[in-house]
Amino acid sequence: MTGKLETLLESDYERFYSIAFRMTGNHHDTQDILQNSFMKAFKNIDKFRGGSKLSTWIYRIIINESNQFFSRINALPITCITNREGITEEVFFERLKTLPSFDDELIVDEMREKCLRSE
Structure with missing residues:
Protein backbone atom coordinates (compact mmCIF):
# COMPACT_ATOMS: atom_id res chain seq x y z
CA MET A 1 0.00 0.00 0.00
CA THR A 2 2.94 2.35 0.65
CA GLY A 3 4.04 2.03 -2.99
CA LYS A 4 0.57 2.96 -4.18
CA LEU A 5 0.60 5.99 -1.87
CA GLU A 6 4.00 7.12 -3.19
CA THR A 7 2.81 6.81 -6.78
CA LEU A 8 -0.35 8.79 -6.03
CA LEU A 9 1.55 11.55 -4.23
CA GLU A 10 3.89 11.93 -7.18
CA SER A 11 1.23 11.78 -9.88
CA ASP A 12 -1.30 14.04 -8.14
CA TYR A 13 1.12 16.43 -6.46
CA GLU A 14 -0.07 19.45 -8.48
CA ARG A 15 -3.71 18.82 -7.52
CA PHE A 16 -2.78 18.41 -3.85
CA TYR A 17 -0.68 21.58 -4.04
CA SER A 18 -3.58 23.46 -5.63
CA ILE A 19 -5.96 22.50 -2.82
CA ALA A 20 -3.58 23.63 -0.08
CA PHE A 21 -2.55 26.78 -1.94
CA ARG A 22 -6.17 27.87 -2.41
CA MET A 23 -6.53 27.72 1.35
CA THR A 24 -3.29 29.50 2.29
CA GLY A 25 -2.44 31.68 -0.69
CA ASN A 26 1.21 31.27 0.24
CA HIS A 27 3.79 28.95 -1.33
CA HIS A 28 5.80 28.31 1.86
CA ASP A 29 2.75 27.62 4.01
CA THR A 30 1.42 25.31 1.29
CA GLN A 31 4.67 23.35 1.29
CA ASP A 32 4.53 23.02 5.09
CA ILE A 33 0.94 21.79 4.96
CA LEU A 34 1.71 19.26 2.23
CA GLN A 35 4.78 17.99 4.03
CA ASN A 36 2.80 17.47 7.24
CA SER A 37 -0.09 15.91 5.32
CA PHE A 38 2.12 13.47 3.42
CA MET A 39 3.92 12.47 6.60
CA LYS A 40 0.57 11.78 8.27
CA ALA A 41 -0.57 9.77 5.26
CA PHE A 42 2.55 7.57 5.34
CA LYS A 43 2.37 7.19 9.12
CA ASN A 44 -1.32 6.24 9.07
CA ILE A 45 -1.59 4.33 5.80
CA ASP A 46 -2.48 1.17 7.76
CA LYS A 47 -5.57 3.01 9.06
CA PHE A 48 -6.89 3.63 5.53
CA ARG A 49 -9.97 1.41 5.34
CA GLY A 50 -10.57 1.63 1.61
CA GLY A 51 -14.11 2.98 1.97
CA SER A 52 -13.15 5.79 -0.41
CA LYS A 53 -10.44 6.41 -2.98
CA LEU A 54 -6.95 6.87 -1.59
CA SER A 55 -6.83 10.35 -3.15
CA THR A 56 -10.03 11.33 -1.27
CA TRP A 57 -8.45 10.19 2.00
CA ILE A 58 -5.35 12.31 1.29
CA TYR A 59 -7.51 15.33 0.33
CA ARG A 60 -9.20 15.05 3.72
CA ILE A 61 -5.82 14.94 5.47
CA ILE A 62 -4.75 18.08 3.56
CA ILE A 63 -7.96 19.92 4.48
CA ASN A 64 -7.60 18.93 8.14
CA GLU A 65 -3.96 19.96 8.18
CA SER A 66 -4.88 23.32 6.59
CA ASN A 67 -7.52 23.92 9.26
CA GLN A 68 -5.00 23.08 11.99
CA PHE A 69 -2.55 25.47 10.37
CA PHE A 70 -5.07 28.32 10.60
CA SER A 71 -5.89 27.43 14.20
CA ARG A 72 -2.20 27.77 15.05
CA ILE A 73 -1.93 31.05 13.10
CA ASN A 74 -4.95 32.54 14.87
CA ALA A 75 -3.39 31.72 18.23
CA LEU A 76 -0.28 33.79 17.51
Missing part, protein backbone atom coordinates in the same frame (compact mmCIF):
# COMPACT_ATOMS: atom_id res chain seq x y z
CA PRO A 77 0.04 37.10 19.38
CA ILE A 78 0.76 38.98 16.16
CA THR A 79 -2.58 37.83 14.74
CA CYS A 80 -4.42 39.03 17.83
CA ILE A 81 -2.82 42.46 17.58
CA THR A 82 -3.28 42.94 13.84
CA ASN A 83 -6.91 41.80 13.96
CA ARG A 84 -7.68 44.13 16.84
CA GLU A 85 -5.89 47.08 15.25
CA GLY A 86 -7.39 46.35 11.82
CA ILE A 87 -4.00 46.32 10.09
CA THR A 88 -1.98 43.83 8.09
CA GLU A 89 1.14 42.13 9.40
CA GLU A 90 3.17 44.12 6.89
CA VAL A 91 1.89 47.41 8.34
CA PHE A 92 2.55 46.15 11.86
CA PHE A 93 6.17 45.34 11.07
CA GLU A 94 6.66 48.60 9.18
CA ARG A 95 5.50 50.47 12.28
CA LEU A 96 8.01 48.52 14.38
CA LYS A 97 10.82 49.75 12.14
CA THR A 98 9.97 53.36 12.99
CA LEU A 99 10.00 52.76 16.74
CA PRO A 100 13.13 53.38 18.78
CA SER A 101 15.15 50.21 19.35
CA PHE A 102 14.00 48.13 22.33
CA ASP A 103 15.02 44.82 23.78
CA ASP A 104 13.27 41.86 22.19
CA GLU A 105 11.90 40.80 25.58
CA LEU A 106 10.17 44.15 26.00
CA ILE A 107 8.51 43.87 22.59
CA VAL A 108 7.37 40.31 23.27
CA ASP A 109 5.99 41.30 26.67
CA GLU A 110 4.10 44.22 25.14
CA MET A 111 2.65 42.02 22.40
CA ARG A 112 1.59 39.42 24.96
CA GLU A 113 -0.03 42.11 27.12
CA LYS A 114 -1.95 43.57 24.15
CA CYS A 115 -3.24 40.11 23.23
CA LEU A 116 -4.40 39.44 26.76
CA ARG A 117 -6.25 42.77 26.84
CA SER A 118 -7.96 42.03 23.54
CA GLU A 119 -9.57 38.78 24.75
Whole structure:
Protein backbone atom coordinates (compact mmCIF):
# COMPACT_ATOMS: atom_id res chain seq x y z
CA MET A 1 0.00 0.00 0.00
CA THR A 2 2.94 2.35 0.65
CA GLY A 3 4.04 2.03 -2.99
CA LYS A 4 0.57 2.96 -4.18
CA LEU A 5 0.60 5.99 -1.87
CA GLU A 6 4.00 7.12 -3.19
CA THR A 7 2.81 6.81 -6.78
CA LEU A 8 -0.35 8.79 -6.03
CA LEU A 9 1.55 11.55 -4.23
CA GLU A 10 3.89 11.93 -7.18
CA SER A 11 1.23 11.78 -9.88
CA ASP A 12 -1.30 14.04 -8.14
CA TYR A 13 1.12 16.43 -6.46
CA GLU A 14 -0.07 19.45 -8.48
CA ARG A 15 -3.71 18.82 -7.52
CA PHE A 16 -2.78 18.41 -3.85
CA TYR A 17 -0.68 21.58 -4.04
CA SER A 18 -3.58 23.46 -5.63
CA ILE A 19 -5.96 22.50 -2.82
CA ALA A 20 -3.58 23.63 -0.08
CA PHE A 21 -2.55 26.78 -1.94
CA ARG A 22 -6.17 27.87 -2.41
CA MET A 23 -6.53 27.72 1.35
CA THR A 24 -3.29 29.50 2.29
CA GLY A 25 -2.44 31.68 -0.69
CA ASN A 26 1.21 31.27 0.24
CA HIS A 27 3.79 28.95 -1.33
CA HIS A 28 5.80 28.31 1.86
CA ASP A 29 2.75 27.62 4.01
CA THR A 30 1.42 25.31 1.29
CA GLN A 31 4.67 23.35 1.29
CA ASP A 32 4.53 23.02 5.09
CA ILE A 33 0.94 21.79 4.96
CA LEU A 34 1.71 19.26 2.23
CA GLN A 35 4.78 17.99 4.03
CA ASN A 36 2.80 17.47 7.24
CA SER A 37 -0.09 15.91 5.32
CA PHE A 38 2.12 13.47 3.42
CA MET A 39 3.92 12.47 6.60
CA LYS A 40 0.57 11.78 8.27
CA ALA A 41 -0.57 9.77 5.26
CA PHE A 42 2.55 7.57 5.34
CA LYS A 43 2.37 7.19 9.12
CA ASN A 44 -1.32 6.24 9.07
CA ILE A 45 -1.59 4.33 5.80
CA ASP A 46 -2.48 1.17 7.76
CA LYS A 47 -5.57 3.01 9.06
CA PHE A 48 -6.89 3.63 5.53
CA ARG A 49 -9.97 1.41 5.34
CA GLY A 50 -10.57 1.63 1.61
CA GLY A 51 -14.11 2.98 1.97
CA SER A 52 -13.15 5.79 -0.41
CA LYS A 53 -10.44 6.41 -2.98
CA LEU A 54 -6.95 6.87 -1.59
CA SER A 55 -6.83 10.35 -3.15
CA THR A 56 -10.03 11.33 -1.27
CA TRP A 57 -8.45 10.19 2.00
CA ILE A 58 -5.35 12.31 1.29
CA TYR A 59 -7.51 15.33 0.33
CA ARG A 60 -9.20 15.05 3.72
CA ILE A 61 -5.82 14.94 5.47
CA ILE A 62 -4.75 18.08 3.56
CA ILE A 63 -7.96 19.92 4.48
CA ASN A 64 -7.60 18.93 8.14
CA GLU A 65 -3.96 19.96 8.18
CA SER A 66 -4.88 23.32 6.59
CA ASN A 67 -7.52 23.92 9.26
CA GLN A 68 -5.00 23.08 11.99
CA PHE A 69 -2.55 25.47 10.37
CA PHE A 70 -5.07 28.32 10.60
CA SER A 71 -5.89 27.43 14.20
CA ARG A 72 -2.20 27.77 15.05
CA ILE A 73 -1.93 31.05 13.10
CA ASN A 74 -4.95 32.54 14.87
CA ALA A 75 -3.39 31.72 18.23
CA LEU A 76 -0.28 33.79 17.51
CA PRO A 77 0.04 37.10 19.38
CA ILE A 78 0.76 38.98 16.16
CA THR A 79 -2.58 37.83 14.74
CA CYS A 80 -4.42 39.03 17.83
CA ILE A 81 -2.82 42.46 17.58
CA THR A 82 -3.28 42.94 13.84
CA ASN A 83 -6.91 41.80 13.96
CA ARG A 84 -7.68 44.13 16.84
CA GLU A 85 -5.89 47.08 15.25
CA GLY A 86 -7.39 46.35 11.82
CA ILE A 87 -4.00 46.32 10.09
CA THR A 88 -1.98 43.83 8.09
CA GLU A 89 1.14 42.13 9.40
CA GLU A 90 3.17 44.12 6.89
CA VAL A 91 1.89 47.41 8.34
CA PHE A 92 2.55 46.15 11.86
CA PHE A 93 6.17 45.34 11.07
CA GLU A 94 6.66 48.60 9.18
CA ARG A 95 5.50 50.47 12.28
CA LEU A 96 8.01 48.52 14.38
CA LYS A 97 10.82 49.75 12.14
CA THR A 98 9.97 53.36 12.99
CA LEU A 99 10.00 52.76 16.74
CA PRO A 100 13.13 53.38 18.78
CA SER A 101 15.15 50.21 19.35
CA PHE A 102 14.00 48.13 22.33
CA ASP A 103 15.02 44.82 23.78
CA ASP A 104 13.27 41.86 22.19
CA GLU A 105 11.90 40.80 25.58
CA LEU A 106 10.17 44.15 26.00
CA ILE A 107 8.51 43.87 22.59
CA VAL A 108 7.37 40.31 23.27
CA ASP A 109 5.99 41.30 26.67
CA GLU A 110 4.10 44.22 25.14
CA MET A 111 2.65 42.02 22.40
CA ARG A 112 1.59 39.42 24.96
CA GLU A 113 -0.03 42.11 27.12
CA LYS A 114 -1.95 43.57 24.15
CA CYS A 115 -3.24 40.11 23.23
CA LEU A 116 -4.40 39.44 26.76
CA ARG A 117 -6.25 42.77 26.84
CA SER A 118 -7.96 42.03 23.54
CA GLU A 119 -9.57 38.78 24.75
